[in-house]
Amino acid sequence: MSEVRYTKEHEWVRVESGEATVGITQYAAEQLGDVVFVELPEAGRKVGAGGEAAVVESVKAASEVYAPVSGEVTASNAALSDDPAKVNADPEGAGWFFKVKLSDAGEVAKLMTRAQYDEFVKGL
Amino acid sequence: MADTETLRKTPLHALHLELGGKMVPFAGYDMAVQYPAGILKEHLHTREKAGLFDVSHMGQAFLSGADPAKALERVTPADVIGLKPGMQRYGLLLNDQGTIKDDFMFTKLEGEADMYLVVNAGTKEGDYAYIAEKLDGTAKVTTRFDRALLALQGPMAGAVLERHSPGIDKLTFMKVVRATIAGCPAIVSRSGYTGEDGFEISIEGRDGERVARALLGEPEVLPIGLGARDSLRLEAGLCLYGHDIDETVTPVEAALVWSIAKRRKLDKDFPAAEKIMDQVFNGTAKKRVGILPTGRAPAREHTEIVDKSGRRIGEITSGGFGPSLNAPVAMGYVESAFAGDGTEIDLMVRGKAMPARVAPMPFVPHRYRRAV
Known part of the structure; x- marks a missing residue:
C-alpha cells in the first residue's frame, strides 16, 4: 500500500516506488473555492522541497503550490488545463498536480501523517 | 487590517x-x-x-437646501440640474485637481426637494465631509449610514x-x-x-x-x-473605485468622459474644468481600456503591461476570471498609443510574458431594461 503524507501548506504526496504524486488537500480546495486555472511544472524541471512548483487560481486569487519533496518532475496532470474544476471535485484523486522522481526518499518521512494533518487542520 | x-x-x-x-x-x-x-x-x-x-455598507445620504442640484454641480461635472424627477444618474466626484475622488449615483425623487445620493463604502465619510465643505452651506448633507x-x-x-x-x-x-x-x-x-x-x-x-x-x-x-x-x-466593464479609478486619474484618462454633461463642458464650471477640457481635446498620456488575455491564466491587479518589445506601457487595475465568458478578463491603463481595440500587448504574469489584446467593454453585453 502506498503511503500518503501532508504538508502545512496543504499539499499531499503519495509515494510509489520512488515516485511522488503531489496535489492539494480537500481542505485547501475548499478554502480556495472554485478553481479556474492551474499552472503546472514541465517534465524535467528540478524542484526543491518547499520551493514553488505550481500555481492554482480561484475566481478570487492566485495561490502557490509548493513541492513537498525534492526531485525531478516526471509528469503533470494535463487534464487540469482543460478542466481545472477537477481540483474541487476530487482534490486527492483525479485532481493531482504533478509527479516527482524523489532525489531524497528520507524527506517524505519528515512530512505529516494523515492523523497529524487532520489534527493540524483542526487547530486552524 | x-x-x-x-x-x-x-x-x-x-x-x-x-x-x-x-x-x-x-x-x-x-x-x-x-x-x-x-x-x-x-x-x-x-x-x-x-x-x-x-x-x-455603501454611503447613503440626502442633500437638502434651496437648490441641492445646483449645489452638487460644484463637485461633479455631471448634469445634476437637468436630471428629471424620478430619475437616477451616475456622476464623478472631482477634487480641485480634476482627479476622481469617488464615483456615485444621484437621484431626484418625484415631488421631493431633497436629492438622494449613494457613494462608495470605503470613501463615504471623506466624501460627505468634502461635499459639505465644498457646498459651503448652499445645501446640507444628511448621511443615512444606518x-x-x-x-x-x-x-x-x-x-x-x-x-x-x-x-x-x-x-x-x-x-x-x-x-x-x-x-x-x-x-x-x-x-x-x-x-x-x-x-x-x-x-x-x-x-x-x-x-x-x-x-x-x-x-x-x-x-x-x-x-x-x-x-x-x-x-460588465464597470469601474471599482480605489482600483480602476482613484485620485491619480482624471475622467478623461479613466474613459469616463461620457459622464461629463455637454452643458458642463461648454460652461467649464466644474473642478479643474480647464485641465479636463484640454485633455478632452488634446488627449492624455494614458487611458483605461479593457484587456482580454489570450490564454487561460488570469492577470491580477498590478500586473505589468508591456509592448511586444518588452517595454512597460501600463498596469492592470482589475483582473480575474470571468465566469460567464469562461475566460480571464481585465482592465487597466495603457499608454494612449496602445489603447486601440485589438492592440496586441503582453502581460507579465509570474515573470512570463502572456499575450493579450485590448478589447472593447463591456465584455458581457449589458441587459438593462431600457425605456421602449
Whole structure:
C-alpha cells in the first residue's frame, strides 16, 4: 500500500516506488473555492522541497503550490488545463498536480501523517 | 487590517452568518465574500436568474437646501440640474485637481426637494465631509449610514420584485420611485452594478432583514457575495473605485468622459474644468481600456503591461476570471498609443510574458431594461 503524507501548506504526496504524486488537500480546495486555472511544472524541471512548483487560481486569487519533496518532475496532470474544476471535485484523486522522481526518499518521512494533518487542520 | 471586533456590521450581518456566508473585512465592514454555493455558481446564477446582494455598507445620504442640484454641480461635472424627477444618474466626484475622488449615483425623487445620493463604502465619510465643505452651506448633507441597501440583479429580478410590489416591473433603467416592498417603505431604482437588469432597494436598517428574507424566499433568488459582485461588474466593464479609478486619474484618462454633461463642458464650471477640457481635446498620456488575455491564466491587479518589445506601457487595475465568458478578463491603463481595440500587448504574469489584446467593454453585453 502506498503511503500518503501532508504538508502545512496543504499539499499531499503519495509515494510509489520512488515516485511522488503531489496535489492539494480537500481542505485547501475548499478554502480556495472554485478553481479556474492551474499552472503546472514541465517534465524535467528540478524542484526543491518547499520551493514553488505550481500555481492554482480561484475566481478570487492566485495561490502557490509548493513541492513537498525534492526531485525531478516526471509528469503533470494535463487534464487540469482543460478542466481545472477537477481540483474541487476530487482534490486527492483525479485532481493531482504533478509527479516527482524523489532525489531524497528520507524527506517524505519528515512530512505529516494523515492523523497529524487532520489534527493540524483542526487547530486552524 | 482591522480585527473582527472593530469591523462594522450591516443590518443584515446576522442573516449572512445564518446563510453560511464566508465573512471577510471589506471597507471596514464584516461582509460575505461568498455563500456555500461559491463565487462561480453565484455569478452564473445572477446572469441566469436573480441574485440578492447586501450593499448596505455603501454611503447613503440626502442633500437638502434651496437648490441641492445646483449645489452638487460644484463637485461633479455631471448634469445634476437637468436630471428629471424620478430619475437616477451616475456622476464623478472631482477634487480641485480634476482627479476622481469617488464615483456615485444621484437621484431626484418625484415631488421631493431633497436629492438622494449613494457613494462608495470605503470613501463615504471623506466624501460627505468634502461635499459639505465644498457646498459651503448652499445645501446640507444628511448621511443615512444606518439605512440598508439591497441589490436584486438578474433577468428574473423584475418578475420577482413584482410579486412583492405590484407595478414595480414597469420601471425602466435608471428610473426611481418610492414603493412598498414586503410591507416596508423603500426607495427603488432600476439600476445596479452587474450589467444585468435589476433593482437597488434602499430601506430603513430595521427593515433590511425582513425585505431580504422575503426576496430570498423566492425560488429564483440566491444570496450573492462580494466575490461574484466583483466578477460580475468586471465582465460588465464597470469601474471599482480605489482600483480602476482613484485620485491619480482624471475622467478623461479613466474613459469616463461620457459622464461629463455637454452643458458642463461648454460652461467649464466644474473642478479643474480647464485641465479636463484640454485633455478632452488634446488627449492624455494614458487611458483605461479593457484587456482580454489570450490564454487561460488570469492577470491580477498590478500586473505589468508591456509592448511586444518588452517595454512597460501600463498596469492592470482589475483582473480575474470571468465566469460567464469562461475566460480571464481585465482592465487597466495603457499608454494612449496602445489603447486601440485589438492592440496586441503582453502581460507579465509570474515573470512570463502572456499575450493579450485590448478589447472593447463591456465584455458581457449589458441587459438593462431600457425605456421602449
